[in-house]
Amino acid sequence: MQWEMLPSPNFKQAVIDAQKICVLTMGVLEKHGEHLCLGTDYLTAHRIGCLAGERENVMVFPPFYFGQIYEARCFPGCVTLEPSLTLQVIQGVCDEIGRNGFRKIVIYNGHGGNDFMLNYFAQTQLWKQKPYTVYVQEKWIPDPELWKQWLAIREAKDTGGHACETETSYTMCDYPQGVRMDQIAEPTHSLDRLKAFETDGFLGIKWYSKYPDHYAGDARTANPEKGKIWQEILVKGLADFIKRVKADEVAPALEKEFFEREKSIRNFEK
Ligand SMILES: [Zn+2]
Numbered sequence: 001m002q003w004e005m006l007p008s009p010n011f012k013q014a015v016i017d018a019q020k021i022c023v024l025t026m027g028v029l030e031k032h033g034e035h036l037c038l039g040t041d042y043l044t045a046h047r048i049g050c051l052a053g054e055r056e057n058v059m060v061f062p063p064f065y066f067g068q069i070y071e072a073r074c075f076p077g078c079v080t081l082e083p084s085l086t087l088q089v090i091q092g093v094c095d096e097i098g099r100n101g102f103r104k105i106v107i108y109n110g111h112g113g114n115d116f117m118l119n120y121f122a123q124t125q126l127w128k129q130k131p132y133t134v135y136v137q138e139k140w141i142p143d144p145e146l147w148k149q150w151l152a153i154r155e156a157k158d159t160g161g162h163a164c165e166t167e168t169s170y171t172m173c174d175y176p177q178g179v180r181m182d183q184i185a186e187p188t189h190s191l192d193r194l195k196a197f198e199t200d201g202f203l204g205i206k207w208y209s210k211y212p213d214h215y216a217g218d219a220r221t222a223n224p225e226k227g228k229i230w231q232e233i234l235v236k237g238l239a240d241f242i243k244r245v246k247a248d249e250v251a252p253a254l255e256k257e258f259f260e261r262e263k264s265i266r267n268f269e270k
Contacts, residue, residue, distance in 0.1 A: 002050060004062045014059065015101040019246055021058040022102040023238075024093065025049035026118070027110040029065050029079040030072035033163035033215030034185045037178030038077045039065065040163070040171050045110025047174050048231065052238035056246070058106075061097060066090070068117040071208045090121055098132040103252070106245050107136045108238055112161065113207070129259040133252050137241045146233050153226050158187045160216025168219040169227030170234070176224070187218035 003022075006014055027042025037043075042065040053060040065079070066089050072078040081089060094105055109118055115138075122136045141147045156165035172179050190210035194203060203209075210216070 001053060001057070001059045002062070003059055012101070018057065018059040018102075020101060020103040021056075021106065021242065021245060022061055022097045022104070023049045023053050023058055023106045023108055023242065024061045024064060024097065025108045025110065026067055026114055027063070027065055028067045028069040028072075028113065029077060030069045030111075030113075031075035031078065031214040032167070033213070033219065035180045035183040035219060036163045036168060036171055037175065040167065040175075040178060041065075041111040043175050043178065044167070044171055044231075045108060048110070048234045048238060049108050051231075051235045052108075052242060055235070055239045056242040058242055058246075059102065061093070064093065067111055067114040069111070069113050070204065071113065072214055074208075075214055086117070087121060087124070091124075094132065094134060095130070098130060103132050104245055104248075105132055105134050106238075106242055107134060109137070126255075126258065129255070133255060135241075135245050135248075135251070137238060140234055141237050143237065143240070146236060150230065150233050153229055155221040156187070156218040158189060158216075158218040160188060160190070160211060162211065162214065162216035163219060164217025165219055165222045165226075166230050167217075168222035169224065170231040171227070172222060172224040173227040173231055179222075181219075181222070184219045185213065185215055187220070188213065188215050190216075 001014055001018055025042070025045040027045045029038045030041070031038065032040045042063050046063040049060045066081050066086055068086065069078060069080055073080060097105055107118055109115065118136045119138065122134050125134050141150055154165060168179060188211055191212065192198070193209040194206055197203065197206070
């Protein structure tokens with residue numbers, strides 16, 4: 001079920017049919033080497049969200065492309081919002097999903113640069129009680145069997161993970177118009193310019209220090225056939241996550257308990 005495709009009179013029933021679960025897919029607008037389109041992350045994430053959403057019969061929110069991508073602001077076409085506004089927008093979107101009747105929101109992220117922000121966002125849900133629970137899928141492929149399948153078809157030795165063989169391949173499946181195979185740049189390796197902090201330091205400029213052209217890996221061996229296999233692995237991973245969210249009664253109960261205890265601190269005189 002895609003939110004934007006439903007007529008308004010059918011929406012209430014759709015919320016019930018979706019068991020009050022909505023998937024919010026996240027990506028950004030950023031440079032992807034010389035050969036992939038700016039929208040790669042949000043387009044492919046939304047497609048994976050829709051495929052998994054169909055399998056599990058849950059709602060999927062329209063494509064969303066505001067997130068953490070400050071490290072690409074030195075390239076044309078990148079779009080970012082002021083940092084605190086980004087979090088406010090994501091919270092505002094979740095609040096609207098909740099206002100429309102959903103009680104569980106699954107965040108599927110197609111952009112590595114969002115990872116820390118989304119975990120922090122999930123953490124901030126304990127600031128104020130909400131009528132919904134947020135579940136961030138933190139890892140795409142926790143199943144070791146699926147991970148084996150993922151690696152089995154990978155040919156590229158440079159696996160930086162940005163506009164690389166895998167990402168280029170699964171973009172080719174549904175958005176061939178966003179891929180220009182004749183414009184792939186030479187493979188890149190990390191430049192290791194902040195090697196002193198590689199294992200125990202984090203800096204905003206760290207990723208840029210490794211890949212200043214916003215291309216990490218080797219896309220030359222990408223093709224849509226491999227892309228289909230990788231996409232299917234991602235869809236399976238998300239569908240399995242949604243299944244567990246459907247069955248989960250623990251997180252909402254724990255949140256209820258948590259906020260009752262938190263309220264009792266505020267009302268200690270009563
Ligand atoms: Zn990407």
